[in-house]
Amino acid sequence: MRVAVVKVFLGLLLTMFVAGPLLSGQLAEAQTASQTDRIAALEKQAAANKDAIAAAQTSGDNAWMLVSSALVLMMSGPGLALFYGGLVRKKNVLGTMMQTFAMMAVITVLWAVVLYSLAFGDGNAFIGGFHNIFLRGVGLTPDVYAPTIPSQTFMVYQLMFAIITPALISGAFAERMKFSAMLAFMVLWSLFIYGPMAHMVWGKGGLLNAAMGGRIPCLDFAGGTVVHVTSGVSALVTAIYLGKRLGYPKEPMPPHSVVLSFIGACLLWVGWFGFNAGSALAAGTLATSAFVATHFGAAAAAIGWSGAEWIRQGKVSALGAISGAVAGLVAITPAAGFVTPISAIWIGLIAGVFCYLMVVKVKALFGYDDSLDAFGVHGAGGTLGAVLTGFFANSTINPIFGAGKATGLFEGNGHQVLNQIIGVALAWSISIVGTLIILFVVDKTLGLRVSEDEERDGLDLSQHGEEGYDWAH
Amino acid sequence: MQKIEAVIQPSKLDAVKDALVEIGINGMTIFEARGHGRQKGHTEVYRGREYSVDLLPKVKLELVVADEMVDRAVQAIITSARTGTIGDGKIFISKIDEAIRIRNDERGEIAL
Numbered sequence: 001m002r003v004a005v006v007k008v009f010l011g012l013l014l015t016m017f018v019a020g021p022l023l024s025g026q027l028a029e030a031q032t033a034s035q036t037d038r039i040a041a042l043e044k045q046a047a048a049n050k051d052a053i054a055a056a057q058t059s060g061d062n063a064w065m066l067v068s069s070a071l072v073l074m075m076s077g078p079g080l081a082l083f084y085g086g087l088v089r090k091k092n093v094l095g096t097m098m099q100t101f102a103m104m105a106v107i108t109v110l111w112a113v114v115l116y117s118l119a120f121g122d123g124n125a126f127i128g129g130f131h132n133i134f135l136r137g138v139g140l141t142p143d144v145y146a147p148t149i150p151s152q153t154f155m156v157y158q159l160m161f162a163i164i165t166p167a168l169i170s171g172a173f174a175e176r177m178k179f180s181a182m183l184a185f186m187v188l189w190s191l192f193i194y195g196p197m198a199h200m201v202w203g204k205g206g207l208l209n210a211a212m213g214g215r216i217p218c219l220d221f222a223g224g225t226v227v228h229v230t231s232g233v234s235a236l237v238t239a240i241y242l243g244k245r246l247g248y249p250k251e252p253m254p255p256h257s258v259v260l261s262f263i264g265a266c267l268l269w270v271g272w273f274g275f276n277a278g279s280a281l282a283a284g285t286l287a288t289s290a291f292v293a294t295h296f297g298a299a300a301a302a303i304g305w306s307g308a309e310w311i312r313q314g315k316v317s318a319l320g321a322i323s324g325a326v327a328g329l330v331a332i333t334p335a336a337g338f339v340t341p342i343s344a345i346w347i348g349l350i351a352g353v354f355c356y357l358m359v360v361k362v363k364a365l366f367g368y369d370d371s372l373d374a375f376g377v378h379g380a381g382g383t384l385g386a387v388l389t390g391f392f393a394n395s396t397i398n399p400i401f402g403a404g405k406a407t408g409l410f411e412g413n414g415h416q417v418l419n420q421i422i423g424v425a426l427a428w429s430i431s432i433v434g435t436l437i438i439l440f441v442v443d444k445t446l447g448l449r450v451s452e453d454e455e456r457d458g459l460d461l462s463q464h465g466e467e468g469y470d471w472a473h
Numbered sequence: 474m475q476k477i478e479a480v481i482q483p484s485k486l487d488a489v490k491d492a493l494v495e496i497g498i499n500g501m502t503i504f505e506a507r508g509h510g511r512q513k514g515h516t517e518v519y520r521g522r523e524y525s526v527d528l529l530p531k532v533k534l535e536l537v538v539a540d541e542m543v544d545r546a547v548q549a550i551i552t553s554a555r556t557g558t559i560g561d562g563k564i565f566i567s568k569i570d571e572a573i574r575i576r577n578d579e580r581g582e583i584a585l
Contacts (some may be wrong), residue, residue: 252524254517312521319519360521373520 054148057282061148064283065157071274072160076100076167079271082264083326084171087372090256091458092175093468099170099182103163106183107190111159118195120145120158125207125215127196144204146281157278158198165194165227171372172235175253176245176455179463181446185438189234193434197226197427208423210400218423219393219400219407219416221290222279224334224386225427232379233431236370241439242448244369246455258319265322269298272329276336289397290336293344294329297336300345301328304352312360320356327355327377331385338393338400338407347388355381383424390420474569474582475543479534480508480562481554486532492553493536496545500585501536512559529560537569539582 081097088096107115114133121128132138135155143151166186173182200206201220208225210217220226245253255261277291305324306316331351332344339347359376370376393408393416395401406413442448449455454462461467481489486503493501507528514527538546547564555561574584 249522254519254522254524258519309521313518315518317518323520356521364521 068274068278075271079267086257086260095459100167119198168231171374172239174371221337228382229427234435235374237435296344297332297348300348301352304349330381335389343392390417488553492549
């Protein structure tokens with residue numbers, strides 16, 4: 001029995017010594033073969049995944065950009081229309097809302113026909129060309145502006161900016177401009193001022209385009225210069241050219257519904273996330289950063305304006321709080337994709353107080369009738385925001401000039417402030433000169449202002465034949 | 474018969490109505506009105522611009538009551554509409570010659 005056990009044990013040992021290496025060699029061979037297959041399979045899968053990841057990124061980015069486009073349109077449609085509509089007297093509520101709504105229709109068609117091409121088509125440093133008229137070549141594949149979204153998404157997103165920008169001007173000439181003259185003015189203004197400015201700042205080869213190597217790299221993340229400075233300054237020029245409303249400033253012209261304005265301003269705040277965070281043109285970390293900065297800037301500015309009001313008037317008004325928030329949103333727009341949340345709070349606070357003083361003190365000092373403070377909020381806030389961007393821009397948020405290269409003054413790039421000032425000065429000059437010429441032309445052909453009787457009746461009745469509030473029924 | 478016209482604070486309307494119903498007065502007509510007495514309104518500030526609002530929202534009640542009800546009605550209105558602050562309103566009383574119920578031609582106090 002014991003011998004048998006020993007035999008089996010020895011046999012096993014022999015098997016292990018002889019067969020072990022043989023067996024393990026075979027196994028190793030088999031393993032090598034399966035490993036190669038597996039790696040090959042993994043590589044194949046990775047290659048397939050790469051496409052899948054790219055596809056997922058594209059659809060993620062595209063989803064965000066389509067939502068952002070809708071958000072920006074919401075800023076015009078209900079947002080600005082309600083904000084401005086509430087600020088005028090009740091006989092002008094529809095006329096004022098129609099000025100924004102008309103932009104949604106008219107600028108859209110103008111954009112498709114020629115304006116997109118002038119803004120984003122190939123051209124020189126100042127303006128695009130006619131290569132993309134009637135949206136030729138603007139299809140469903142990405143182009144140079146945004147590598148992960150269809151160029152039509154980019155095109156429609158930018159369209160929403162082109163709609164709201166002229167609509168902002170309407171706040172300055174509210175309650176006294178002819179509807180026909182307004183349409184002509186807006187079309188010409190978009191062609192000769194918005195198109196070139198958008199091209200200079202954002203277009204291929206644009207003079208001020210920091211992302212695409214413009215000669216004077218100007219930081220304008222979501223349109224501080226392109227949207228707010230141009231519209232705000234043009235608004236001031238228009239208000240002065242047109243003259244004051246009948247009875248201004250003797251006759252009281254308080255807002256007819258701060259409630260409408262309140263809802264409008266809140267919609268603007270929400271929509272602004274699409275405006276600023278959407279300007280990252282992708283659903284990535286930069287969008288998050290811009291989103292956060294936008295929110296913080298608006299909140300701080302609401303506090304800034306309200307605080308100034310509290311000190312000077314002893315009360316915080318609802319209209320003041322919402323005006324402050326809008327001023328902060330304006331000021332943070334150029335900076336949104338370049339600054340930290342805390343910088344955004346500083347920009348907001350400064351903008352809130354600054355715009356309050358512009359609207360309350362400076363307007364009274366010069367006596368112009370910027371009816372709804374389009375200049376005081378957008379022109380002043382946009383200019384301030386663009387300059388402050390030069391101070392606060394930070395390469396850790398957005399290394400636009402290359403990794404680790406100083407972006408703003410606080411990081412050591414003092415030259416950027418100068419660039420920002422040049423960009424703003426250019427926008428001011430183009431807006432002043434261009435708007436004056438356009439106003440002159442429209443004035444001499446169609447006439448700008450409604451008649452005195454029509455102004456007394458209100459724009460709702462005289463321009464549109466209807467009333468916003470029909471109390472009799 | 475006498476007509477009582479009372480201009481009161483809008484916020485006191487419910488209290489006044491309840492007080493009148495309690496003493497048995499059911500008929501009344503109410504107008505939304507604007508006006509001011511000696512105090513002359515208040516100031517509103519929109520974006521730094523001051524607007525003086527001197528026509529304030531008020532409610533005007535009109536009721537016609539039998540002569541013996543006048544004092545009780547006036548007292549009910551005064552008690553329920555008083556806040557003690559400026560702008561509480563006024564009451565005016567005048568004589569009424571005739572009252573006619575349109576439905577059945579009843580005349581005089583019975584028509585009230």
